[in-house]
Every structure is written in C-alpha cells, then in structure tokens.
Amino acid sequence: MYELVQAALNSDDKIALYQLILAIKSTGKRYFLRNEILQAFADYCQQSHRPSYFYHASAIGKLIHYCHEIILEGDSTWFVARPRIASQEVWRLTGEGSDFEQMTPQALLDVRDRLVNRYQPHILDIDLHPFYANSPTISDPRNIGQGLSFLNRYLCSQVLTNPQYCLEVLFQVLHRLNYDGIGLLINDRIKSGDQLAEKMQQVRKFLTQIHPDTPYAKFRFELEKLGFEPGWGNTASRMSETLELLQHLIENPQPGILEAFVARVPAVFRVVLISIHGWVGQEGVLGKDETLGQVVYVLEQARSLENTLRQEIELAGLNLLGIQPHVIILTRLIPNCEGTFCNLRREKIAGTENGWILRVPFGEFNPEITDNWISKYEIWPYLETFAQDAEKELLAEFHGKPHLVIGNYSDGNLVAFLLAQRLKVTHCHIAHVLEKPKHLFSNLYWQDLEEKYHFSAQFSADLINMNAADFIVTSSYQEIVGTPETIGQYESYKCFTMPELYHVIDGIDLFNHKFNVVAPGVSEDIFFPFSQFQERDPKLQAQINDLLFHREDGQILGSLKHPDKRPILTVAPIISVKNLTGLAECFGKSQALQENCNLFILTGKLHTSEAANPEEAAEIQKLHDIINQYQLHGHIRWLGMRLPSQDIGEVYRVVADKKGLYVHFARFEAFGRSILEAMISGLPTFATQFGGALEIIEEQEHRFGLNPTDLEGSATRIWDFCTQCDAHPEYWQEVSDWMIQRVRNKYNWKLHSNQLLLLAKIYSFWNFVAPENTEARLRYMQTLFHLIYKPRADSILAKHMHR
Template identity: 25%
Template sequence: MTKRGLYIQMFSIHGLVRDRNMEMGRDADTGGQVLYVVELARHLSRHKDVERVDLLTRRVTDKAVSSDYAEPVVQVNDKFRIVRIPCGGGRYLRKELLWPHLDEYVDKTIQFIRSQDRVPDIVHGHYADAGYVASQLAQLFDIGFVFTGHSLGRQKKERLLKDGMREADIIKKYRIDHRIRVEEDVLKSCDLVVTSTHQEVEKQYGAYTDHHLPERFCVIPPGIDVDRFYPYYHDIAGDNERTEAALFARASVIEEMNRFFMQPDKPLVLALSRPDKRKNISGLIQAFGSDRELSSMANLAVFAGIRKDITRMGDNEQDVLTMMLLSMDKYDLYGKMAIPKQHDFEHEVPELYRIAAERKGVFVNVALTEPFGLTLIEAAATGLPLVATKDGGPRDIMANCDCGLLVDPLNPEEISGAIKTLLTRPDTWKRCSRNGVMNVRKHYTWESHVDRYVKSLRQTLAETGKQGMDVARPSNAIGRRLLRLDRFLITDIDNTLAGEDNSRLDELVRILKENRNRVGFGVATGRTVSSAVAFLKELGVAPPDIVIASVGAELYYGRELQFSNGWATHIAKGWNRERIVDLLADLPFLEYQREETQREFKISYNMAPAKDRIPLIHEILSREKCRYTLIYSHEKYLDILPFRASKGKAIRYLAYKWQVPLSHFLVCGDSGNDEEMLRGDIHGVVVGNYSPELKPLRGRRNVYFAKAPCAAGIIEGLEHYRFLEREGGGKRKKT
C-alpha cells in the first residue's frame, strides 16, 4: 500500500501571526498562542513523517499594523507556509468580533484547498474560533480533527464574574456564551484534544458537559528552541559565540533597563507577559514594593507587552498598564523598577533571561491562572531560577525541573519571601539554575514534542479510519466528492423531476449514475429538506449531493445532509422575520401556511392571484426598509426570504464556494420560484409542463424550453446542450 507524509493544516485565526519578529504582547490576542503555533509548525516541517504544514491565519490589510500581515502566502521553508485567508474585511479585529465572519473564512479556506493538489490529512484548530473552522472542514472532507483550546470560555466567564463584571456585560463584550457553545460542539466532534498539562484536562475541559474520555486527550508539554535559550554561563565560557544581532540586542536591553535603575548591577527580578489582569502584574509589584528588604536588595523589570500610547490601547491593557504606573508611584519604586515600552522577542528576550541570570536574579510568573507558562521554561533553560504560581502548568514544570519555588499568587508575602529565598541562598539559587538547564532539555524540547504529536496523529487516524498517509484508501466524504466534480445538474422536484408523467425518470436516474464520477446531482425545491429527501426516496432517486431546500432558504450537503452554516450566515444579514410577519398580518388575502412549512429564513403564505396584491406587499415592506426576496409560484404560493436568498442565489453561492464555473451548471425548473435560477450564465431548461410565470423567459440566451414534460424534458435539455459531452473545466483535484 502506498504511503505518503502527513499534510497538516493548522488554524490560528486571531491575533497577528508571522514567522519572525513576532510582536509578542502587543495586545490580548498576540501572545503565547502565536509563538506556540508558529514554532509547532516550524518543527513539524522538520519531521520525517510530515510532508507539508500550512498554518492558516487571517489576512489583515490595515495601516495600523505591519504590511507583513497582508501577505497572502509566506513560504517559511520548503515544507512550511503561513497562509492568510481574508474574512471580515481588512481591518485588524479583536477575536470577539470575528465570530460573524468565520463561515466566510470556512468558504474561502475551501477555495484555498480547491486550489491545492491535495486535501489535508489533519486539521488542527487552536482556540475556539479556529476550532469551529476546523470542525466544519473536518466534517466536509472526513479528515482528522485536532483541537487545542489554549484557554476556555467557562473559566474566563467564571473569573470575570468573580472580578465583579456583570454577566450581561461579559456576554456583550466577549460573546462568551456563544464561545462556550462552540467549545461544547467542538469537543463533541474532534478526534483528539492536545493539551499542555494534566490540570487542563481535569479542571478546564472537565467543566464541559460533553468533554471526551481521558484517552481522547493527549498531554504534550510545549517545547522551546534550546539553541536560542542557551545557558547564561556559555557566554562567559565562550562556548557559544554570539551573533552580531545578539550582541546588539544585549546592548540595547541593558541600555534600556539602565535608564530606569539607579544601581543597575543589583540582582534582577524579571517578569515578562502580556498586559492582562490574569497575569497579576499588580500582585508582583505589590509584593516587591511592600517588602522594603526585597526592594533594597534587587531591581524589578516588568516587560508587559509592546506599547506606544496607553490611551490608545484596549480597556484591559489600559487598566493593567495604568495600574503598573500607579503602583510604581505608590511604593516609590523610581530607580528600582523598569517598565520598558517594547522588546524584540526574537533576539532581546533570550538575552533578557541571560542578563537576569548573570546578575543572580529570578524570573517571576505569578499569574492568577496559568495553563502552561512557556516563559518559565524559556527562563529555566538559560539558568534563571523561577518563582511561579501554584496553578496549572507551573506545577508540572516544577515537578519535572525542580528549578524554583511555587507560591500562592494572591499572597504578596509568600511571593516576596520566595524571591528573597532564591536571592539570599546561593546554594539554592545554583541548584535551581543547574536543574533548569538540564531538565528543560530533558522534558521540553521541540523534538520530543513533535515526535509525540506525530505519533498521536497517526494513532488517531488509524483508530478513526480517516484519510491519512494512505493514498489508496477511497473516501466518500461529500467535500472530497465536490472537489472532484466537473459539473452539476440541479433540478426542481415537483413537476420538474417528477410529476404526472414519470415515464423517463428511471432513465434519468440511470444517466446520473453512469456519469456520477464527473456530474454532481442536486435538487432545488420549495419543500423542506425532510420532505424533499423522503419524496426522492419514494421515487427511487439516489440521495443528491446538494439539497437547496425551502425555496433557497437552506442548503445541505450529501446523504448525511450536512447543514451549510456558511449559507445561513450569508443570508442572515438584514433579515428580520418577526418584523415582516407583523407588517403583513392585517392583509386579508394572505393565509399564513401551517407551522411545519415555516423556516427561520422563509415566511410562507397561500395567496390567490390578483392584480395589485404583489405590488401592495412590495410597497409595505419597502416603505419599512425591509430587505427581502419575494417569490410567487404556481399562482398560489407566496414565499418571503432574506434578500440574499433564493434558489438562484444558492446556486451562485455554490459556484463561488466550490470554484465551479456557472456555465458548468445545468438547471431545470417549471415555475416562478425557479425563474431566478434559470437566468444568467447557467444553462437553463424549462420542462414542457411549465407554469405560465416562465413564459417571459422564452427567447433568452441559455434558456431552453423542452417539449417533453418532467424527467423527459430534463433528458431533452441534457441532449440539447450536449451537457454530458462537453469538455471539463480543467484538471480536477486528486483527493
């Protein structure tokens, strides 16, 4: 059996993602997750079992950020690319504002996959937003789905409530309830959850009602680049020759910190994090400033992200940075505390750790909650001892490395006491320093992380029976099928596919079966999806690839009837169902149809024909600035849909999403609710038993009026256009 290396698509949608000079701490969305996904992708690309890694993020074209983030594709190395998919416009948006645009992201990612020579074997979503995107793709293409939450909504909501924020404000600002619902759905559908610590599995994921059994979790601590975070004493011994960039970075860091310090040679207490309340920077400053003995024996340096003007930053960052300045003043730490405005992650951060270690200092992370704590293993790798919170990742790190002390982050005396213990006991400091250097290299290298990661992926693919490293194994996933198809036949059901004359229906079914490898079959109907599928089964027609139901209000894929969230999101804009029902409630000639025919995006009435009735409905709805599509068919059915919805618009959406030319669609209908989908570049067929509403289409280009009724008319249209003989639209994807 032919094998091939894994093709992995990782998704990290929010924040600012690039492969070098990462702007760590710029805002709440550009932190440890960005670093982790870039380094994971980079090191995966070096693994022998990995053929290709694409890291997909959002494309940002915004003058407020670097033009780097507008580059569509960046080839990092021969096996690793960063791919930026546009959605929600070009402006840089915080992650909470991206939710309405994620279905657009899914659609455009499908287009990207369509442009490649291969469907990925694995999709890995990082955080809830990317988890949603990855789940949609995994379902369509029947591929492995891995999820890493990084942080979870239930814990955030609980923490904000404890901080005194009103629940209504939390929901409004952070869309937290929506995020939690997405996380629940993602955890139901994913094949594997990769976490950094056992505490995440037990306390964070354990709070979710549908979290997986323990065997569906894989705990793999992140790794670090030990070539960058080498020990401080290697410099002194001359074992590593510094590059010119590192020498410049060291000089720059020392110069910047020394602007703040009256006695720069004192031991250095170092903190490095985003300006986030959860990081508890104010607690560290309180511990340092309120202990006069500590503040007299050491200096404190807090690198809290990147800032230019605090007043132009987000509320969370403003609050944290303002509190830093106020605390500095409160404890009179001028000359003893440095709060630099920026740092270069790639070169300056490793030097920061080594400078602190050379000065026999301590690295402190007393976050209120810490899922892992990547900065802790970076610091420990350079020989800098740690003081860390007793929560989450630091507990695992300290158990593995024995390179510092754990403290209660809410106890300032315990924090200051632990720092003083390390500063005043040389033997303890040396032991922690030595243990950090040795044990980080034992437990936290990228090589070991990636080996375990790839092994877990291969095991997951084998257990789930999904595509992966196996070229020969066929897949019936609807997404893969749609990528392979050359053209589509889309037909109405009632009085088009079937009606009073079904004499040639079996022949049409046979034609579709014989051409199934290149021709997709879909129905576009006024029926609900359940009614349509049941009727097709009754007729002996195989399940279609596509069901456009309820006059275009809903779209479904494959025999599993996967609901198209992308279409629903697309048509929802400007739709107010209740408002339209209220406006038309007093019209005596409208009869509201039974409830089972009504849909979220369709309002259905019975209405007898009369000269001024449709103009009156248009006048009422237009006067009230409603946005809608009105469809009247068979001289008795009136349907009102969102202005973006209809059978024809659904077909155009399919052509756009799956990148199939409209000229490769053959569309068949018989009544007024088919009119729009018969127009334009599509090849249209009006069957012989058509309703009078379609007479105006006679003589139009690309609309053929068949003589025969129903299925016989469809076959006549296929022959008229020579639809099954036409050349395809280019080389199709191998899936």
C-alpha cells in the same frame, strides 16, 4: 461522599455545621467559592476556639475541604462537593438541618439560574453522556490525558488478541495506504492477510542476504514483485526492523510494539494548522498582545512538524517517489496590515522547505470591520464563510486533501471542525486556554457581558469543537481536570448554565481516550543556556546589557541606584491576568527584596496613550501608580517595548549572567511559554500556582510555586531563595542546571512533533479497526452549530454591519 455527609450530619459537630452556615449567611452573600468557604471555616474555628485538628480532621472539616461551592437559597444550603478529581456531587441541606439530600445536575443548574434571577422552567438541556456511553473509558483519574497509552493497551488486549484477525486487520490497513493514488507498503499482488504473512517471510529472508546499509532503491523492484511497495524503510536494515515489528505485533500484540510500528507507518504528509485571529506573521509581527504566544507556538510547531515529516519520509524510503511534506498555517488575510506582510496571501515559513502561511480574507460584509484586525471576541460571524473559502484554497495549495487538521484556540477549532467534517480528515483540537474558566462567573452572567465578549458564541463553539474532535492535545494535565484544589479548564465545561439559553448537563467526558497531554517545546536556537558562550553574540550581549541596566529611552521607566543587585525579571504583555501590577506591589511591600534586588519588567507598552483598549490603559496606569506609591524609582526598570525574539533570548541570558531569577506572577496561567524560555536560559524560575505552570517546574517541595493573592508570602519565598543563594552560591547554579535539564528532557519540539504525528496515526488506525459510532455525536454537534451557535454569530454580524 454519602458516608461523609451523613457523618457531618450525625456527629457531635452537627451544631458546628449549623453555626458555620449562620456565619456565612450573615455576610449577605449567597454564592461562595472554595477559597471563601475555607476562609469562612478557618474564621469560625478560630472564633469558636475549636481545637487544631477540627479544621482538617473532623467530619465537618473533611466535608468543607471537598466543597467547591456553597449556595444559599431560602432555608436550604447547597453544597457542590468534589470528592476526587473529575468528580462532582451536589448535596442540599434542608432548612432544619436534619437531612442531606443528593441532588441532580439539573437541580443545581436551576438553583444557579434562580440565584441570578434568570430561571425559566423550560430550557434546552445539552447532555453528551449518551454519546460516550459505549466508548472505552479510562478508569483511574491519574491516567486522564494519556489517551494514546490507553488506546494502545485497549487495542492489544481487546481487539488484536486473535493472531489471524490481527493479521487480516493489519493487511487491510496497510493495503489502503496511498499517497494521491500512489500505493504504499503493499500492492495488489498481496490479496489477504495470509498472503501478507507468506510474502513477509520471503522478504525478510531476502533482506538477510544483502548488506544492511544497502539503499532501498537498489532492491526496490525485487520487492515489488513480491507485493511490497515503498514505505517500509530507506535501507535493508531499516526495512528489516519494520517488518520485524510487524511480525511481533501479529504474534504477540504489545502496546510498545504497536506504538513503535504505527510510528513508522507513512500516513501523514500534509498538515494544516489553523490560527485565525492572531495577526500571524514573522518579521516584525508575531501577534498582537493578546495573540503573541499563539503565533510563536504555531510557527514553531509548523517548523518542527515539517522537519519531522521530512525525516520520516526519508527514513521510510519515500524520497524516490518525490513525496515531500507540506505544512500550511491557515490564517486570515488582513488588508489594513499596518506595514506588515499580513496582507500577503502566501508567505514561506523560515526554517522550512515546504512550510507556508496561507492567508484567506474574510468575506467582505462590512469592510470597515473585515479589512482590519478583529479581536478574538468579535470574530465569530466570519468563520463559516472563512472555512468555505479556505477549503478551496487548501485543496488548491495541497493538490489534494490534508491528512491532519490542527485547530488552535476556539475560533481556529471551529474552522477545523467545519473543514474536518467536509473533508473527512482527522481533527486535532488544541485549545491552549479556554476563556470560560479565565473569567469568573462568565457563563452565569453571560448576558451582562455579551456586548463586550460574546461568550454565548464562544462557549457554544468550545462545546462543539471539543466533542467533535478526533483527539484533544493539552499542554498539561491540569488543563483537563485541574488539581485536587482547583477545577480544570475542560472540567469547567462538564456542567454549567447559560441562563435563559441552555443548560449543559454533561458537556464532555473527561475520562475519554481523546485527551492527550503533549507538552510544547521551546526554540532552542533562540533560547539556550547562558553558559553556552560560544553561541552568544558578544555585540548583542553588550546591547542588551546596556538596554537593561543603563540606556535612557522614552520607552524605559526607571534608573537603577545599584545596578549590581540581583535582578528579578518578568516578561509578559500588560494584561490584567498576567498580574504585572501584583508583582510590582509584591516587590514594593518587601523592604528586603528592594534592598537586595532590582525588578525588571519587560512588556509591550509603557504609556496609557499606547493602550489598545480601556482595560489595558487601566492596567498601565495602575502599574505607574504602584511604582509611585511604593517609591520604587531606583529599584525598577520598566521596558515598554516589543523586542525581537533573539533579543528576548539574550535578555534571559544577561539576567542569568548576574545570577538573577525569573518570576511569572499571573493570576492564572494555562501553561506559560516564557517559563520554558527562562528555565532553559538557566534562570531559576518562580511561577504561579494557579494553572499548569507548576507542572513545568514539577518539584516536590513547592519551593518555586507562588500564590499571587498572597503578596507577603510570595515575597518571603523569593527572598528565602535569594538568601540561600547568598549563603551558598553553588545553590543558584544547582537550581539553574536542574531547570535547564528539566526543559531539555521534556519540553522540546522534536518530542512534541513525534507524539503529535503518532497520535494522528493511532487515532486513524483506531477509527478503522475499532470504529466507534461517532456519527450521532457529530450530528448533534452540527445541530448545536446551526441552532445555537449560528444565531449568536448572526447577531454579532448584524451589529457589525451597522458600524
């Protein structure tokens, strides 16, 4: 970057840089983000009649395209450049324009504080870099999020290179495995690595003398005499394969062999998934509008994990010990549950044999608050006592400690952090979406937003959670480090200020091996291709046809003039970030789309009287206003009702029957479950380019990515697809088939569960054979919890007590 800034300063185009700065100063603003910077530079190039190459290829053009922020302060201009993914540099141009000076992160945070008149000379600096300094680090940004592969390679190349050492380490790992005191894999008859190698040869020879399909129970006692306990396999052939993997691992450690062997080691039996604020239930519940996605995710994940663990236990031959998996979703019990089961302490998870929702109430404090559902923005004061109460309940339910704790969202992960520290178990962190990057400048203006959002508690909790976790699971790569054009969600925690509270100099090591991209799946018994007619319910199909195209109802707005036009569908809660109003306006501005398509909006509410808060009411009213402004009556159907998942699955398929398409027009989407649902149903799907949605579609020509800030351009892209389908009807089918296969091949719960359990085992193995000094980092997190987080949470509680 140094060479680039010097080139911009020393080139003949230096005057252009000076003129650009004058141009942006004339706006009266002092803080500019990337899109504004690029637009200002484009305007300058046009107004000054610069040649076409100048915008991209000149020294100043290259510099500007790397800039994500420009801050004007007095006579100085600050450039925050991102020369590559996960890398940021700060440069200050002096008032005379004669010199570029590289600045420290502390200096940048100070200037941001001065920008909002909140500067103070002495402030707490939070810097996590020293705690990661000696940790093995990924070097190539393209490999960020592949922590499992990195650790496998590192272990094989750096730790397990000596066969004798490898043998001894593996002996110690296998010897310590047990299930509530019941020994697994090897017993005390084997006392060293050398004995393990010797006995292993005897067992392998023994297994060659019996039929491969012989059940383990028939030769169990012969192997116990040799020192081998259950867990190697349920048949002679399965056991032979596992022992062969171990032999290869000792002789020639390879990442693939290590992964295959560790995947077979029975080490995880009890899992707790934590989802606190989500109104978690099954029948007629599935979350409030702000939590619907997380409840569906956690329920499907729990079912898949329980089923996968059951299969693993069976294949390991552990059924004969009476071992069975136990999966619990930990959430809060809500006394005023509005007719649901959310006041029921224990609820069986459908589709499992031993999966349960365990609900633990919040401590009373003020029952006017704690007896009711509490928003994710207000929940912080109750999490510490909840964790203490939940610990007792979990130990009683499990009759022992869990082997894996999975936190979901910021609040669930804070509880996971507290539980994992007390129980000494592995903590998996799944944020799904981090609030800070969703709300522009939310950290900079946190004091102005504190009464409503309490971001000081949440952002502090996020820092604690992500740094304390053993490993982090994300749904997409961009969730970690974004794209060349955008900052990732976790990357946004790398360096930021909370003026007059603290500065984060280095908040997370993005290159650390703890990050892993493990995409979720979709429930394929509910969401499946429209072409699978034998699995569709004709009665339900008829009902959904009538609902979408004909039925009159107080919760449905719009009567179609031409029901046979190609349908455009969107399914989302009516919150501003989902941008249903933007999609309606995009449709309203395009005469071509209105003449050839109908728009279907499926959301939870239709009337402002149904809104849960003023923001939701404003969004509902805005959508009504847009429909009236563009006279969309006759072209649109707005269904403001909550439908069961089975019905929503058929909605996708009915729209696909009519060769329709799906549009996800959010301003930002961390991942997008409805995108998976639409694609596997067979709907060609367009998605926002902001966030992780494009990773799902992953097509090189970017035909299905939309910029929700460019309404005309988005309408043109959708219309181009429609005209191509009209001209070549087979094209719609080709895209439909491709999207179905894309989801089936990559986004399924079986893959997700296998990978998640493998991660838990690998990180446990890593912590044993090559333990990092994490104690100091965890102590630091506990300090932040007690000195920063708790006072913020207590201040919220004080206000709740007086409501």
